[in-house]
Amino acid sequence: MPTNSILTAEQLTGLVEQGLRALPIQGEPHGLYQPVVYAIDAGGKRIRPTLVLASCNLFADELQPAMPAAMAVEVFHNFTLLHDDIMDHADLRRGRPTVHRRWGTNAAILSGDAMSVMAYELLAQSPEPMLSALLGAFNRLAMGVCQGQQLDMDFEQLAAVSQEQYVGMIELKTSALLSGALELGAIVGGAPQADVDALVELGRHMGIAFQLQDDLLDVYGDVAVFGKQTGGDIMAQKKTMLTVLTRQQLDVAEREQFDALMRNADLQREQKVEQVMAFYARSQAQRAVEQLVEQHFDLARQALASVAVPIERKAVLQAVLNKMAGRKL
Amino acid sequence: MPTNSILTAEQLTGLVEQGLRALPIQGEPHGLYQPVVYAIDAGGKRIRPTLVLASCNLFADELQPAMPAAMAVEVFHNFTLLHDDIMDHADLRRGRPTVHRRWGTNAAILSGDAMSVMAYELLAQSPEPMLSALLGAFNRLAMGVCQGQQLDMDFEQLAAVSQEQYVGMIELKTSALLSGALELGAIVGGAPQADVDALVELGRHMGIAFQLQDDLLDVYGDVAVFGKQTGGDIMAQKKTMLTVLTRQQLDVAEREQFDALMRNADLQREQKVEQVMAFYARSQAQRAVEQLVEQHFDLARQALASVAVPIERKAVLQAVLNKMAGRKL
Numbered sequence: 001m002p003t004n005s006i007l008t009a010e011q012l013t014g015l016v017e018q019g020l021r022a023l024p025i026q027g028e029p030h031g032l033y034q035p036v037v038y039a040i041d042a043g044g045k046r047i048r049p050t051l052v053l054a055s056c057n058l059f060a061d062e063l064q065p066a067m068p069a070a071m072a073v074e075v076f077h078n079f080t081l082l083h084d085d086i087m088d089h090a091d092l093r094r095g096r097p098t099v100h101r102r103w104g105t106n107a108a109i110l111s112g113d114a115m116s117v118m119a120y121e122l123l124a125q126s127p128e129p130m131l132s133a134l135l136g137a138f139n140r141l142a143m144g145v146c147q148g149q150q151l152d153m154d155f156e157q158l159a160a161v162s163q164e165q166y167v168g169m170i171e172l173k174t175s176a177l178l179s180g181a182l183e184l185g186a187i188v189g190g191a192p193q194a195d196v197d198a199l200v201e202l203g204r205h206m207g208i209a210f211q212l213q214d215d216l217l218d219v220y221g222d223v224a225v226f227g228k229q230t231g232g233d234i235m236a237q238k239k240t241m242l243t244v245l246t247r248q249q250l251d252v253a254e255r256e257q258f259d260a261l262m263r264n265a266d267l268q269r270e271q272k273v274e275q276v277m278a279f280y281a282r283s284q285a286q287r288a289v290e291q292l293v294e295q296h297f298d299l300a301r302q303a304l305a306s307v308a309v310p311i312e313r314k315a316v317l318q319a320v321l322n323k324m325a326g327r328k329l
Numbered sequence: 330m331p332t333n334s335i336l337t338a339e340q341l342t343g344l345v346e347q348g349l350r351a352l353p354i355q356g357e358p359h360g361l362y363q364p365v366v367y368a369i370d371a372g373g374k375r376i377r378p379t380l381v382l383a384s385c386n387l388f389a390d391e392l393q394p395a396m397p398a399a400m401a402v403e404v405f406h407n408f409t410l411l412h413d414d415i416m417d418h419a420d421l422r423r424g425r426p427t428v429h430r431r432w433g434t435n436a437a438i439l440s441g442d443a444m445s446v447m448a449y450e451l452l453a454q455s456p457e458p459m460l461s462a463l464l465g466a467f468n469r470l471a472m473g474v475c476q477g478q479q480l481d482m483d484f485e486q487l488a489a490v491s492q493e494q495y496v497g498m499i500e501l502k503t504s505a506l507l508s509g510a511l512e513l514g515a516i517v518g519g520a521p522q523a524d525v526d527a528l529v530e531l532g533r534h535m536g537i538a539f540q541l542q543d544d545l546l547d548v549y550g551d552v553a554v555f556g557k558q559t560g561g562d563i564m565a566q567k568k569t570m571l572t573v574l575t576r577q578q579l580d581v582a583e584r585e586q587f588d589a590l591m592r593n594a595d596l597q598r599e600q601k602v603e604q605v606m607a608f609y610a611r612s613q614a615q616r617a618v619e620q621l622v623e624q625h626f627d628l629a630r631q632a633l634a635s636v637a638v639p640i641e642r643k644a645v646l647q648a649v650l651n652k653m654a655g656r657k658l
Contacts, residue, residue, distance in 0.1 A: 032479040083442060087435040106416040106482060109438060113412060114475040116445055117468060124464045132460055135453045139446060146443040150361040153435060 005061055009050070009316045012057070016049045019067050020074065025118070035099045035111035036118070039078045042094045047320070048181045049074040054316045055185025055199055058309050065127050069134060069184040072122040073141075077177055079115035080145050082108050087153070116142075126188065133187050141180025148173025155239045159259060166244050167208060175207025195307045202303035206321065209296035212289055213327055215240035219277065220286065225328060231273035237262050241292065242285045249283035297325045334390055338379070338645045341386070345378045348396050349403065354447070364428045364440035365447070368407045371423045376649070377510045378403040383645045384514025384528055387638050397454040398463060398513040402470075404451060406506060408444035409474050411437050416482070445471075455517065462516050470509025477502025484568045488588060495573050496537060504536025524636045531632035535650065538625035541618055542656055544569035548606065549615060554657060560602035566591055570621065571614045578612035626654045 007015070020040060027033045049070035056066035084090075085098040086108050092098060100108035119138075126134050151169040155161050182199040191199070218233045219242060233240050243262065247255055258279050264272065280286060304317055336344070349369060356362045378399035385395035413419075414427040415437050421427060429437035448467075455463050480498040484490050511528040520528070547562045548571060562569050572591065576584055587608050593601065609615055633646055 029476060029479045029483055031483055032476060083438055086438060109412055109415060110475060110478055110482075113442075113445065114472065114479075116442065117471040117475060120449055120464070121468045121472070124461065124468060128461050131464070132453065132457050135449070135460070135464070139450045139453060142446040143443065143450070146439060146446060147358060147361060149439055150358045150443075153439075154358055154360055 006313055007053075007057055007063070007316070009054075009319055012050050012053045012063075012316060013046060015053060015063065015067070016046045016070060016074070019049070019071050020046075023071060023075070023122075031103075031107065032111055032114055035082070035103055035107055036115055038102070039082055039099060039111075039115070040075070042078075042096065044094065046074060048077050048177055051178060051181040051203070051317075051320070052185040052188075054320065055182040055191075056189035057185075057316065058199075058307060058313050059186065059189030059191045059195070066185050066188040068122050068125040069138075069188060070181075072119045072138065073177065073181045073184065075115050075122060076119035076138075076142060076145075079112050079119065080149070080177075082112040082115065084149065087149070130187055134184055137180055137183045137187060141176050141183075144172045144176025144180070148176060156237075158239075160247065161239045161244055163241070163244050163248070166239065166241060170208050170211045171204060174211045175204045178207045178210075179203030192308070195309070198303045198306045202300050202317070205296040205300035205303065206324065209293045209300065210324060212241050212293045212296070213324075215242055216286065216289055216293070217327070219273075219280070222328065231269065231276075234262075234273050234276045235269060241289045242280050245285040245288050246279050246283040249285070250279075293325075297321060335642055336382075336386055336392070336645070338383075338648055341379050341382045341392075341645060342375060344382060344392065344396070345375045345399060345403070348378070348400050349375075352400060352404070352451075360432075360436065361440055361443055364411070364432055364436055365444055367431070368411055368428060368440075368444070369404070371407075371425065373423065375403060377406050377506055380507060380510040380532070380646075380649070381514040381517075383649065384511040384520075385518040386514075386645065387528075387636060387642050388515065388518030388520045388524070394456050395514050395517040397451045398467075398517060399510075401448045401451040401467065402506065402510045402513065404444050405448035405467075405471060405474075408441050408448065409478070409506075411441040411444065413478065416478070459516055463513055466509055466512045466516060470505050470512075473501045473505025473509070477505060485566075487568075489576065490568045490573055492570075492573050492577070495568065495570060499537050499540045500533060503540045504533045507536045507539075508532030521637070524638070527632045527635045531629050531646070534625040534629035534632065535653065538622045538629065539653060541570050541622045541625070542653075544571055545615065545618055545622070546656070548602075548609070551657065560598065560605075563591075563602050563605045564598060570618045571609050574614045574617050575608050575612040578614070579608075622654075626650060 023040065025033055025036045025040060052070035052073055053063050053066055056063055060066075081093065082099050085093055086100045086105055090098050091101050098108070099111065103111075119142075123134060123138055124131070148169055148171070151165075152173055155165075155169065179200045180203070182203045183196055186196045186199050215233065218240070219230055221230055223230060247258060250258055258276075261267075261272070261275055261279070267275070300321055301318075304314055304321065307314065352369065354362055354365045354369060381399035381402055382392050382395055385392055389395075410422065411428050414422055415429045415434055419427050420430050425431075427437070428440065432440075448471075452463060452467055453460070477498055477500070480494075481502055484494075484498065508529045509532070511532045512525055515525045515528050544562065547569070548559055550559055552559060576587060579587055587605075590596075590601070590604055590608070596604070629650055630647075633643055633650065636643065
């Protein structure tokens, strides 16, 4: 695999998979490492480590120095999934039992803790001159994810969440890891600060757009394409941008009806989803969220455009953005 | 507070408390940081951060450069207590409800995760030239604690645990943090590698001796002095050095009797503790464990003696060892 030129998305993903296969996660005690192997083997799109490498490749031809940071980001991401699945009482992840369902909550807590440490072990293998900057970026990313998860849990207890609050939560829970991945890669690649800042901005808008798309897909997604039942967020009474924008459009009496409907746990799934969707339709929330998605993808593209490197180096990140923006409802 | 000479134990603890009061742990979202403040405020002997500073003070007069590492170790230690208390279903910690009892398991998982990240944030404030070495030492410490906790849980499922296995578990679960604390301080102080190694050895034996003392205190401790009922380990069917050495002395038939007694959950507390203690007495396990404790404190003192600095610089660590060794049954 060439690592000394501008690579394609496939080549970057190949490097990532190669790196993941070589991770030192087959250790003792077995009970600690087995769930780690299971979690990493589960697959996924590997978007975050690919972003690390793609961001580095904007500025540098040599990508091996960015591999430790790329691996660190992917291991940390999977650690957060392990603990999130405990907190959300999730039974399945990528079609298989979650770690806490398979090995118990204690194992999922402890193996998650170990993965968090592993992420720092990996990061520590980065080139020493940039270690301090990388550690700073990684810590911001990590703390952002924790803060975002806390806000998400806090929102479950709140009747009203504003659009600003909701976007602020996504910026932490989803964008922090994407921004952080791009920042780490740019630092390893030797980017000037202005370009690092632009890439952080890219990740921020990419994360917001991506999460708002998820909010839409959960309601309007094609079951055949996405392979899961729609309306999951509605049934879980989750705040999404659809509920936030819908509530904005309602008068006090309607808002009380809507909130009562959302809280109603006795309604049949089909009825409840249909009635909530009627509220969404009346407030034209779908179109409003779609516009927000487009806006944030546009802002992400503008951020990429502002990075001061030749356009041919931006092809992969451009393609990643286009592919994401093209996720069909 | 002077920080440019050889400090006393009280002065070191004063520096630690001052550092802890200045920790940036009053952030938002409130739900994330409130349990962190609660955990740090709970007190404790602050032995680990004091070891960081004392170890640095062996080699250097200026202790401020070691403060970030000292704080990192204390925050990480308290993080492990948060998650251990979930795994052990512990209701009380230092006389107050545990974090998961007060705010729920999800909060305890997530605030613990945040504390782990905070520990790395603090460590990252260490002097940059030694950051790579400090990060390496900290990662070893952190992974050791995770591995030790896993082994401790694994042992609950095993009928037989050898003396070597048990000591190996303690070396990870208890010694890793003490060794790591001494190592971090020595690195910041600019110690030569031979002295760093000696201090790691000191921490290893100190940890083993300390845990074996705990095993004894849980059975033979003076309730008036230690303020809790003895026999807790026996009732929780925990492996301790007393059970390990007792089983070694028994023939096959007696061993079956002993194992059955340990597993018996129907016996009254007083009866069960009395009968298990009779096995300990017959096998002279108490005296054997006391000898091991003395041996490991001796080895810790020898390790300290081998550190190539003037004896007056060693007064604090000598005093720490003597104070620990003097814990009365």
